[in-house]
Amino acid sequence: MPLRDQKKSRVTLLDVARHANVSRATASLVIRKSPLVGSETRARVEEVMRELGYVYNMGAARLRAERSHTVGVIVPNLTNPFFAELLSGIEAMIDDAGLVVILANSGDLVERQDVVMQRMREHGVDGVILCPAAGTEPTYLRRATEWNLPLVQVLRHISDEADYAGVDYAGGMHQAVDYLVSLGHHRIAFAVHGPIHSAYHERISGFGEAMRSHGLGADMIIRVPNQLGEIANSANLLLNHSEPPTAVICFNDVIALGLSAGLYDCGVKIGSDFSLIGFDDVTDAEAMRPRLTSVSTAPATIGENAARLLLSRLRDPLRSPEKIVQQTQLHVRQSCAPAMIAAV
Amino acid sequence: MPLRDQKKSRVTLLDVARHANVSRATASLVIRKSPLVGSETRARVEEVMRELGYVYNMGAARLRAERSHTVGVIVPNLTNPFFAELLSGIEAMIDDAGLVVILANSGDLVERQDVVMQRMREHGVDGVILCPAAGTEPTYLRRATEWNLPLVQVLRHISDEADYAGVDYAGGMHQAVDYLVSLGHHRIAFAVHGPIHSAYHERISGFGEAMRSHGLGADMIIRVPNQLGEIANSANLLLNHSEPPTAVICFNDVIALGLSAGLYDCGVKIGSDFSLIGFDDVTDAEAMRPRLTSVSTAPATIGENAARLLLSRLRDPLRSPEKIVQQTQLHVRQSCAPAMIAAV
DNA sequence: AAAAGATTTTAGATCGATCTAAATGCGCAT
DNA sequence: ATGCGCATTTAGATCGATCTAAAATCTTTT
Known part of the structure; x- marks a missing residue:
């Protein structure tokens, strides 16, 4: 028939x-x-x-109803476990609301972000969740407003004029520093990588504030490669320092995994000779031995928060901008030891 | 104006x-x-x-042109690093072709898969790349044909009536077994987890074939938990066996990371006391020490292959079904040792 | 200059759903 | 039986692009 x-x-x-x-x-x-x-x-x-x-036929409905039931999600990286968990949280909330996710990878480049944002607009997405590429200007977000495009910033804060879902990075840094200081550490390094963005600045300044609050110097910041497989080689930046640190806080768990491997290669025993703290507490770090002490940021929850903000924005487009800042939690495991027996 | x-x-x-x-x-x-x-x-x-x-206005164009320039991607898991890399490869190819990815997580459940597939149809996707949930029947794929919906199976093979992009799992198992046998191992275990699907069967039978080709028994198959953080506890399944194995091949790198941690907890030294091989060679395993010997499947490339097949199908809908099977490659690192010095 | 052929532009219908106000049907009261 | 009020259903226009064949314009040939 x-x-x-x-x-x-x-x-x-x-x-x-x-x-x-x-x-x-x-x-x-x-x-x-x-x-x-x-x-x-x-x-x-x-x-x-x-x-x-x-x-x-959602496409036909969309033409008359001016609503596509799609949400654009733009992230700078698809393979970093942190972003994988963030995306997972976003997708779950969007799916629950009966919408679908249109996914794009900006590769952390503003030019690529422009291209994929334009493509999102052509597809008539109801809104966008954007982890801004490094170098994104506040004027960029202003344009979304001019387009009447609902937008939520996630993880990297560019402007107060749009919704934001993130983490209390400074608070997390305080937790890590306070804990190491409580173990007697005075020479604490901070290992960073990746592009400069708001989350970067917040961690740097959080580290500085926390160290100074204990009367300690905050200048021992080492920069390591982006690729997990290459970070191990940077362990000697710590060991060969004129005043070697007794502990390191890592910008994220990828660095923690990489440095941990590098320190192992140098015969340094983490959790006795040397103390190390990760940041983000991603699932992948669960396999590390000794067990990683890490500042938990719950990326999946941040993703859910971002999606929640966007769905709320879709219901009430004129609502004033809002922030949801996830508090961190230090998960103490076995990668740290008191400084006195941790002397290198 | x-x-x-x-x-x-x-x-x-x-x-x-x-x-x-x-x-x-x-x-x-x-x-x-x-x-x-x-x-x-x-x-x-x-x-x-x-x-x-x-x-x-892509939506308006779509109504008349009967083409949405969107591709549905349905995966069973968003946070497993393997799927993150697969997705990355898919998105890159789809983006290159000027289309966008509509993403959905089936949670490895057929019922959820049905829901998200229906949603994809409502959104009028041009085609679907599907990693089938466990338990998916061949009749499921036949329905896509009836709908005139271009579809590519990826990683898990359900039917010869649709395109497929996957891995030569059996070949990879042979590589792992051959290598361990070349090191003198005779008692080799195979650690598995997750749902039963074609990729599972292929690895099991590949293990069996490879072991029997060396005149060895293939019955030492242990089942470990799905969650990375819980796998470590299964290490004693290996150690407490009536005839303990001297080596283990892991179903995937997640298991390798988890068992590695568990063996460390039991004081077993991988790469000297005991030999261990992973499967997939995902980026996250690069931080493991000793360095993981793993069968590389290049998930991002598989993703690209799947996207390539779908784009080809969109250009030529009547083309006969095709398979792209990625050959594996054993990356020998340091997690294995000869059996004679690996005696437990 | 006129005709023929090629190139470019156009008019009107179409796609499949939603919107909006009018029409219709039903039940109740007088 | 008639009128009123409410509930339900409907007719026609609309959304913004593409399709398709016809019309218009340009170029070349006779």
Whole structure:
């Protein structure tokens, strides 16, 4: 029983309406679950939809209703475990709301971000969750406002004029520094990598504040490679320092894993000879031995927060900008030891 | 200069056409880069588009052209590093082709897969790249054919009636077994987890074949938990065996990381006391010490292969089904030692 | 200059759903 | 039986792009 010729087999709402002996507008009210339709009529139309295998055409609805039920998600990296967990949290919330995620990788480049943002606009996304590429200017977010495009910044804060879901990076740095100081460490390094962005600045200044609050110097900041496999070689930056640190706080768990491997290669025993703290507490770090002490940021929860903000923005476009800042939690495990027995 | 009232600020192709003194159809031909338009006319129309900030409406185009320029990607897990790398490869190829990825997580459940597949159809995706949930039947893929929905299976093979991009799992198992046997190991275990699917069967049978080809028993298969943090506890399954193995091949690198940690906890030295091989060679395993010997499957490349197949299918819908099977490569590092000095 | 052929542009219909106000049907009261 | 009020259904326009064949314009040939 073809309703259309073989080249186009799509069952439309008009087909459904004809079979159910109602108008297209009634059939449309049925699929939108409008209370204005009688229950008999509704049942009849729904039965016909099932029989004919009707599939809603979101594209057609979108043209008239000016709503695509899609959300753009732009991240700077797809393979870093942190972003994988963030994306997981975002997708779960968006899915729960009955929308779909259109995904793009900016590669942490503003030019690529422009390209994918334009593509999102062409696809008429209802809103965007953006982890801004390094170097993104506040004017960039202002343009989204001009476009009437709902937007949530996540993890990297560019502007107070848009919603933001992030982490209390400074608070997390304080927790790490305070803990190491409580173990008697005075020479504490901070290992960083990646591009300069708000999350970077917050961690740097958080480290500085925390160290100074204990009357300690905050200048021992080493820069390591971005690639996990190359970070191990940077362990000697710590060991060959004129005044070697007794502990290191890592910008993220990728650095913690990499430095841990490098210190192992140099015969240094973490958790006795040397203390090390990660940041983010991603799942992948669970396999590290000794067990990693890490500042937990719960990336999946941050993703959920971002999605929550966007969904809220879609319901109330004129709501004033809001921030959800996730508090960190230090998970003490076995990668740190008191400084007195940790002397190198 | 609002061209519409404030409630709807969208610049349409009709606006562009009026400003450029051409018809809508001509303006449409310009944005589609049709060779049928004169260069003067083209330049004029393009200039007007820039001035007015015209943004293409993909949804409108889709309604008439029956093409959405979107590709559905359904994976069973978003946080496993393997799938993160696979997704990265897919997104890169799809982006290169000027399409966008609509992402969904099936949670490895057929019922969820049904829901997200339906949603993909409503959104009118041009095609789907599907890593089938465990328990997916061949009839499931047959339905995609009935829907005229281009589909590529990736990693888990359900049916010969659809394109498939995967790995030569059996070949990889042979490489691992051959290598351990070349080191003198005879008692080799195989550590598995996760749901039963084609990739699972291929690895099991590949292990069996490889072991039997060396006249060895293939019954030492241990099942470990799915969560990375819980796998370590399974190390004693190896150590407390009536005839303890001297080596283990891990179903994937997640298991390798987890068992490595568990063996460390038991005081077993990998790469001297005991030999261990991973599978997939994901980036995250680069931090392991001793350095992990792993069978490389290049997940990002598999993702690219899957996308390549789908793009090819979009160009030639009637092409016969094709398979791209990625050959594995054993990356020998330091997690294995000869059996004679590896006696437990 | 006129005709023929090639190139470029156009008019009107179409895609499948939603919107909006009008029409219709039903139940109740007089 | 008629009128009123409410519930339900409907007709026609709309959304913004593409499709398709016809019309218009330009170039070349006779």
